[in-house]
Amino acid sequence: MPELPEVETIARGLAPVLRGRRVEAVWGSGLPLHLNRPVDLRALRAVAVGRTIRRVHRRGKYLLIEVEEAGAGIVVHLGMTGRLRVQPAEAPRAPHTHVVFTLDGGGELRFADARRFGWVAAGTPLAALAVLAALGPDPLSDLDAPRLRDLLAASRAPVKAFLLDQRRVAGLGNIYVAEALFRARIHPATPARRAASRAPALLDAIRAVLEGGIARRGTTLRDYVDADGNSGDNARxxxxxxxxxxxCRRCGALIRRRVDGGRATFFCPKCQRR
DNA sequence: AAAACACCCTGCCTGC
DNA sequence: TGCAGGCAGGGTGTTT
Structure with a gap:
């Protein structure tokens, strides 16, 4: 599942290939993506066609492709099964390919997504997109322990739901939240405000699992591959x-699974007491 | 206002 | 062997 480390890995893989390339055309499958919304091909073309890609990076789980026009660019969200690859135009397209950017020099940037939970949109500028403007701080660059403590203290939600909320902290999904809470020894159902005092340990844990995930090039459970089509090594x-x-690798107790808000939650009942 | 929940989608896996 | 049903969990819109 593409969370922050997976999107970071994809951005790092795409950046050297895309930088300096000019977009010549944009194609769409015609099928709607996230929330049954059609892809706005006209907007994508207006932003991208004839322009040169200057920068490829990430904000939370969103992949940003900036073009030469000041601040303008394309945002890609991979949803659950989204894949982004640069391939030769003559190579066969993967099933469920929904958006294709033709690049100068013969390559194509292709977005494929079996479940169509992902989406692709244009931003002029990118910063004006509501979804990006609403994002909380990036835990690797914009968050410190006092800020996290204040955010936690202001929430009545369980700490797991708090961490999954992209408006609070950007980039965490179900996998890395479970890992971070385990490392910080916090039970997932703990009210966020009661975890505020442990903000330093929680932030350390969040950074450790995210940096580990990036170092191992992402977590592949089933679908995730990087920009080169390779699986990540973080699952192990x-x-x-x-x-x-x-x-439990720490204490030997049996890891438990429960469901919170319709999502699977994994924790060690001994290391993570309520 | 914030929290809880239903919903979108397909592929894979399990159980009958 | 075939098929129904459950599950996976991103984000958003609606309800509580």
């Missing part, structure tokens, strides 16, 4: 996610 480093019934 997971300590609680998907390990229900297995022994």
């Amino acid at each position: 480093a997971l300590l609680v996610y998907g390990r229900q019934g297995g022994p």
